Amino acid sequence: MGADRIRILAIGGTTRRGSNSESALRVAADEAERAGAVVELLTGRALMLPIYDPESASRTQEAVALVEALRGADGLLVSSPGYHGTVSGMMKNALDYVEDLRRDARPYLADLPIGCIAVAYGWQASVSTLHTLRTCAHALRGWPTPLGVALNATMPGLFDQATGACSDEASRIQLETVGRQVVEFASARKRSSAADALAIG
Numbered sequence: 001m002g003a004d005r006i007r008i009l010a011i012g013g014t015t016r017r018g019s020n021s022e023s024a025l026r027v028a029a030d031e032a033e034r035a036g037a038v039v040e041l042l043t044g045r046a047l048m049l050p051i052y053d054p055e056s057a058s059r060t061q062e063a064v065a066l067v068e069a070l071r072g073a074d075g076l077l078v079s080s081p082g083y084h085g086t087v088s089g090m091m092k093n094a095l096d097y098v099e100d101l102r103r104d105a106r107p108y109l110a111d112l113p114i115g116c117i118a119v120a121y122g123w124q125a126s127v128s129t130l131h132t133l134r135t136c137a138h139a140l141r142g143w144p145t146p147l148g149v150a151l152n153a154t155m156p157g158l159f160d161q162a163t164g165a166c167s168d169e170a171s172r173i174q175l176e177t178v179g180r181q182v183v184e185f186a187s188a189r190k191r192s193s194a195a196d197a198l199a200i201g
Helices: 020-034 061-072 089-101 123-139 169-200
Strands: 007-012 038-043 075-083 113-120 149-152
Touching (some): 007 061, 007 169, 020 038, 020 075, 020 113, 061 089, 075 089, 075 123, 149 169
Parallel strands (some): 007 075, 113 149
C-alpha cells in the first residue's frame, strides 16, 4: 500500500451482523476499493463503545481504534439504520468520539468527504435519518458528497441474505456512486494539498 493511496474509513451497521445498513455500507465500500482506495471497515459490535465522556481521558481499546482510524482517514462512508426517525444511538455515540480530534492539526473531520447512507423501514424514516447524517457531517466540518442514499428496507429482497449483494439495481447504483464520489473528492483534495505544499516550498 503506497503512502499516496486514498484511505477511506467505512463505519456503520447495527449490532446484528449482516444487517441491511451494514450490507449497504459494504456495497459502497467495495466500490471505493474498485476506485483505488484502501478501505477499513468498522461495523456492528466494533462500534459498541462506552457512552462518550468528554470529561474523561480514559478510552477503551475499541474507542482508541476508532479515533485513530478517523484521524488517518482521507474520507468516510457512514451508514446508519433509522431508529425512531433518526440515527441509531450506537452511530451517534460513535460520531461523538470525533470530539477527541478537536485539537488535531486537522480538527474534527475538517474538509473530509463523507458519504452518508441511511436504511430504515419506510421512506419517511430513511430520509430523516439521511438528513441527520448530513447535518452531523456539516457540524463536524466535513463535506457530505452530493449524493446521499436513503433506502427503504421494506423493499422485498433489497439485499441477498447470503452474499449481502444489493438486489435492486437503482439502489446498488446509488450506493456505488456514493462510494466512488468519496474517493474522487478525497483524491482531488489530496492533489490540491500536494500542489499547495509545492507552491509554498
